[in-house]
Amino acid sequence: MNPAEHFFKFSMLAPELSLLAVTAILIGVDLFRIKMNHALTGYFVLTGIVFAGALVIVTGLGSVDGYHFINDSSSRFFKLLFLLAAFLTTAIDMSFSDEQSNAGDYRYPLILMSVVSLMFLSMAASLVSIFITLEFALIPLVILVTFVSSSKELGKMPQRLYVIMALSSIFILFGFSFLYGLSGSVGLLMMKLQIAVVHITQRQIGVIILLAIIATLAGLLIKSGLIPFNSWMKEAQQNLPISITTYLSVAIVIGVVAAFAKIFINGLFAFHGPEMNPNDWGRLVGFVAFINIVFGTVQFLKQKEIMSMIHYSNIVQIGFILTGLTSMNELGLKSAGFFLAAYLFAMTGIYGVMALLRQNSNVTMLEDLKGLSKSSLLVSVVMAAYLMSLAGLPVLAGFVAKYSIIDAALETAAFDKVYHWMYLLAGAGVFSAVIIFFKYSKLSLSMFRKSETAAVPLNMPIPLMLVFAITSAGTLFFGIFPDRLLQLAAQIPQAFGFMAE
């Protein structure tokens, strides 16, 4: 191979390598026992992430190694989301350093290692690379949770997390082994073509594809903590420090969605549609999305504890994203990308507010939020903005996200009689959006009502102000001007070969 050509390909990994350099510096600093100010370390990491983000924008597109990693336009979009999630997580962590001081100086390198793996995942173009990157995104997180648990009262959390992560990986691998057996290839592009050829020539082996689809989907559902495998995620969100919770429920979930899109929309493209029954993954995923939206909404209504409510709200939001992906049209994929960005802004903002409230007062129940404006008007306003964005209030990003997802589902449903079941999914989406809107409106209004409890002074650290500024600006700006973000999200369907109508 021409060395210049080799170098050119190597340069495509500039963002990942720059983050790895930051990680190496942090580990080196710790190794040589150089005392570094906590805030300084945090700002160094933030600068590194911003620099990596700039490199993502300027780095060219193309194949990195000719087979396993392809840096396409969708990778760029996902990389920016992962970096933003890492930036906001680090900023939240910096604001409340003593919350997990027992994690030592390892937490930033561990989070950065996980982000680098997620960035590689966004470029993964084979079953091998998807598996490895997904694993290496989660291993640092399990280590981080174990560090944190050594002094916090987290009980058996690390063991549980380890068993659940390993079990989900084995399910995914079991599915992958059948996909490899049927296609004879681990590359997604070859798999896409060869599985379709095998299906046309030997229809009787189709049931193995169903097994592969179910095993892979089960593994991904366990990893992302969706219904019916959501209990571990609920416990993690309730007990882990907020910064880790933010990373787990935002960055990792976006990573799993990216892996899902690569495996199903790209690799198993031919197996979507009623003509492929019983091997149609579209109906299966549609059913999962329906269950998550409906049961998530019902459970959401019952909750009185804030973190549990946020957990079920997350489930409903991911159900919406799955609806967009199941639609399998240009609008659906674009809207799912937009939804992921809107979800990231709103969720990290809410977790930021929760971290602030936990630090300054003992706020755990929904009724504790009553009269929050007395403590801090700014915090109440931004919290109301995040909640109403998730609820789908017009002029906020969440509205555009939900509207376009439901529009995409209706577009697919209207396409042919055999897709009429998508009307049910769109109906569930509307039903859920209305219910969530009412509950979040009530909650937002209660924050501005008078309460008898005394006002708690909220000390807001500078990094947390940065989090609120970025997330609230993103929520509002992309709500009013969604076109910019929609254009960026349109790179996802473009990378998967979907044409705009």
Next chain:
Amino acid sequence: MFYYLSLSAALFAAGMYGVFARRNFPAKIIALFIMLQAVLVNLAAFNKYVQGEDPTGVIFVFFILLVLVCQVFCLVFVFNHWRRQSHEQADDSLSLLK
């Protein structure tokens, strides 16, 4: 290939039973490794009977083993934490999948 796939299915089922039935952390880990063996048998069998000379499946197996080494390092870390905790408490991680 039928025999290899049957062996793989049996290993996977036995491992899954172990993961769900046992409440002890090390026992769960052993069961998880049995499930992993099922995947490796599957890949090796498909590589031999579907691919012939092309070693893609075996390379996949080596990559899985590579990840497994990292998983084991992580496991040692988690296991130390587990040992520090009370041994009497039963592990009920899978009840979380309800």
